[in-house]
Amino acid sequence: MKLTRLLSAVSLATSTHATPFQRTDGLTIKVNGPNSISGSSIADLKLTVDVTNNGAEPVRVLRYNNVLDILPTRSWRVGKNGSEVGFIGIKVALQIDENAYITINNGDTVSVVHEVGSLFDFASAGAGTFSFEPIAPEPQVTVLPTSKGSRRNQTPSFDVAITGEIPHLESLTPREPISICTDPVKKAFMDASYPEAMALAQLSYNYIIANGASDDLYQAYFSTNDPARILRNLRYVIEEDTGGPTIT
Incomplete structure (x- = not known):
């Protein structure tokens, strides 16, 4: 059985390609998206992520602040020519408990479509080739690791070339409300x-x-x-x- 959570259809790509990555915990992360887009279409840029459990056992992973998150949070590390592209989406402070995790059974796939065009400041970075590194979901930890090294999971980046002028998009960060009521x-x-x-x-x-x-x-x-x-x-x-x- 394939569990699919699609937020929208991917119809933007002039051509698409996929980048699969096999992790040691049995999860495969595959990204699909356009090879290139025009800067005028940046608001429509979407990347699809398929997270598949190819292991022998179910895997319980955190569902927030990674590519399984359906909210407009930071699910990617985006760069251009070695420099990080600014994030303009929302930042979520979560209380991590049992409900913050999702179980992916062996053989199952969870798919999420990310509308990344409005989450990063591409306009300030200018046209060029951008690397999208998916932030992998972290497995639930039942014991403390013996090593003090970084637990960041390295995943391959997915490149998209953005051509032409890139317009500034409105940030999703909070704005100051203005009341115009005269009463x-x-x-x-x-x-x-x-x-x-x-x-x-x-x-x-x-x-x-x-x-x-x-x-x-x-x-x-x-x-x-x-x-x-x-x-x-x-x-x-x-x-x-x-x-x-x-x-x-």
Whole structure:
């Protein structure tokens, strides 16, 4: 059985290629995407990642802040000519517990489409060839490692050539809200409600991360709705981002 989580279809590529990588824990990471795109189409740049468990046993890995993350977080290390390209997506502080992990059974594949064009400052870097190194999911650690060396998993980079002028895209980082209401009473109410809404969204987000979708309170509020979608929309509130027209 193949578990597939596709956020959108990849239709951008003038031509595509795949980069597979076999890890020691049995996971294979394969990236598909365009060989090159025009800078004017940077907002449409998408990369598809397939994470397959080719091992004999199920693998339990962290689902956030790596290529399994469906949120617009930093799932890639992007560089050009040896220099890092600035990240303009969202930064998530997570409480790591059992619900932050996903189990990939042997033989199963999890696929995620990443809309990377709006997450990095390509405009400041200028046209050229960019390397995309996928941040690999980390396995759940049950014992402390004996070595103090880095646990970073090295994965091969995936290159995309971006040609022509690259427009500046709006950052997903929080922006200062501006109230234009002229009624002082209503304005005061909105000014007080705005940060309260973000605080409640953050509280709800943390609760779902900690307790999961089977919790009674989650069921009461969200029924059978996909927790990944609920978390994504809560992040839009927390980060003051509409999420664009792709919210469904």
